[in-house]
Amino acid sequence: MTLDEIQQAVQALCDKQGWQLHTPAERLAYLMAEVGELAEAVLQLEAANTTADNSDINNNINKDIKTHIGHEMYDVIWNVFALANQLEIDVERTFAEKETENQTRVW
Numbered sequence: 001m002t003l004d005e006i007q008q009a010v011q012a013l014c015d016k017q018g019w020q021l022h023t024p025a026e027r028l029a030y031l032m033a034e035v036g037e038l039a040e041a042v043l044q045l046e047a048a049n050t051t052a053d054n055s056d057i058n059n060n061i062n063k064d065i066k067t068h069i070g071h072e073m074y075d076v077i078w079n080v081f082a083l084a085n086q087l088e089i090d091v092e093r094t095f096a097e098k099e100t101e102n103q104t105r106v107w
Helices: 003-017 022-051 055-087 092-106
Strands: none
Touching: 003 055, 003 092, 022 055, 055 092
């Protein structure tokens, strides 16, 4: 999917569910909650790896945690796109502009 396709899919789901009624501040709060859930999942993975014994059970636990991390990443990205939609920001265009800017930026 392109960024534009993702943005359209997020808008379609928001329209279907009536979620466009949330304010941008509320959407930001949802985004921050999802970032917190992502942080918890990453910490779970690190905790699991500090006690790892490379057994099949631990490998399966890591796989399950990484799947969960991926789902939390989706939730974070989804909320970013929902916020962009509310603020009428074209993510694909903005991403391209910022990428161009970063090519010459010195950190």
